[in-house]
Amino acid sequence: MSKQWASSNNGAFKRQVSSFRETISKQHPIYKPAKGRYWLYVSLACPWAHRTLITRALKGLTSVIGCSVVHWHLDEKGWRFLDMGKQLGDENDFLEHWHDAAGGIKTAKDDTSTSFASIKNDSQRFMVDATNEPHYGYQRISDLYYKSDPQYSARFTVPVLWDLETQTIVNNESSDIIRILNSSAFDEFVGEKYKKVDLVPEHLKPEIDAFNSWVYDNINNGVYKTGFAEKAKVYESEATNVFEHLDKVEKILSEKYVDLKAKNGGVDGKQNIFAVGDQLTEADIRLYTTIIRFDPVYVQHFKCNFTTIRDGYPFTHLWLRNLYWNNDAFRYTTDFDHIKLHYTRSHTRINPLGITPLGPKPDILPL
Known part of the structure; x- marks a missing residue:
């Protein structure tokens, strides 16, 4: 970066x-x-x-x-x-x-x-x-x-x-x-x-690689292609593409939550759903680092503002909060001050005055 x-x-x-x-x-x-x-x-x-x-x-x-x-x-x-x-x-x-x-x-x-x-x-x-x-x-x-x-x-x-x-x-x-x-x-x-921790188990590797491939190009890197676009037509195309693929993630996670609810008779905040398979994998990690930055930075700074994760993607939002609040490896490596200050102070072509927005409040909602 x-x-x-x-x-x-x-x-x-x-x-x-x-x-x-x-x-x-x-x-x-x-x-x-x-x-x-x-x-x-x-x-x-x-x-x-x-x-x-x-x-x-x-x-x-x-x-x-x-x-x-x-x-x-x-x-x-x-x-x-x-x-x-x-x-x-x-x-x-x-x-x-x-x-x-x-x-x-x-x-x-x-x-x-x-x-x-x-x-x-x-x-x-x-x-x-x-x-x-x-x-x-x-x-x-x-x-x-x-x-x-x-x-x-x-x-x-x-x-x-x-x-x-x-x-x-x-x-x-x-x-x-x-x-x-x-x-x-x-x-x-x-x-x-x-x-015993294996984030790329052999039986899930093809599915993880496939998931990572389209998430990287259209979401991980997609927000950058949107925010750094230097022509309006390019920006509009890239922004639309980001949200089309966020819709795809939401559909995958929503179907998993429906399945879990049917099996267990309900879903609470401690029951995690994962992007690929029924365990935490590399696919969750690679998606998380973009989604955790989405509302605090990408919505306003990169103009990815069709909606927010918290308002427009309920199942992705629940998946995100489960990872953050239930796993220290996610929570304690996430520093919202560094995230907000870096983007808004370093990208002077995008934010020439260097004013860092205070919101959203809170940075991440509780479960």
């Missing part, structure tokens, strides 16, 4: 292809599983990075793979860290903070700030706006890219999965990273309950 985006002659948004696509496995000649060898660099605002944080938590890898968080404000030089080395004191305190069972993110709140006006783009609140970079003292994500490849010339995106041993980027494609984290590569370092 980057501040600048590519645009074709017809005004349509074009997403950059990721450059680093290695994996981690016992069979790999270089990148073999190890505790403490790999590090994840993320933005709490970015939906693609958010996928990796959720998966890391669900698989019990918060004490195996460390994490650093960039500042929510993306300036003309890209993502940055805080320069807080002198204030940090003890690196072990940092590591302990980011390795808790909820995924290491302790900034989640039931509602966001009552005012954003006093928060400046250059704010330096440690563990609130961002962390430092603890290994090399780097100031920018770009430093990691140049360390990996001095000739690198594309944009500097997150997430980044880094190898501390070879000091290079293993992978910067979120869909690859979540598959790496979900694999059995790190099973020897986690407890038994996490070894």
Whole structure:
């Protein structure tokens, strides 16, 4: 995810292809599983990075793979860290903070700030706006890219999965990273309950891949194609397409709720319905990171405003709230302040005054 985006002659948004696509496995000649060898660099605002944080938590890898968080404000030089080395004191305190069972993110709140006006783009609140970079003292994500490849010339995106041993980027494609984290590569370092977690079970993989394919193009990336459209005709076409596919998601989830109600004689807030099959899968994670941002950001900022999730999609809304309120890996990796501030302060072509809307209130409704 980057501040600048590519645009074709017809005004349509074009997403950059990721450059680093290695994996981690016992069979790999270089990148073999190890505790403490790999590090994840993320933005709490970015939906693609958010996928990796959720998966890391669900698989019990918060004490195996460390994490650093960039500042929510993306300036003309890209993502940055805080320069807080002198204030940090003890690196072990940092590591302990980011390795808790909820995924290491302790900034989640039931509602966001009552005012954003006093928060400046250059704010330096440690563990609130961002962390430092603890290994090399780097100031920018770009430093990691140049360390990996001095000739690198594309944009500097997150997430980044880094190898501390070879000091290079293993992978910067979120869909690859979540598959790496979900694999059995790190099973020897986690407890038994996490070894049983499989977000891409073999019997559901074809259905998960098919679901991910149309969700990615039409919803995950669809909101960006809508918001970054530079011609009205392109915008109208993309916005219509997003909501046509949200309708498709709603139909899938509504049919599942009807089936559950018929089987159980009712549905309460603790009975989860999932996008594919009858268990939590990668499909839920990849859809969630867009839907959780929809009402707080995409409705107003990207002009995806046919309706909101909470008002127009009752079954998708229930699915979303079940994931958020009933699973710490989703709730405690979701930071609405980072989400709102990033989009509204970083995309100056879309929001030149940099005023961050306070609503909707609350950011997410209770069950």
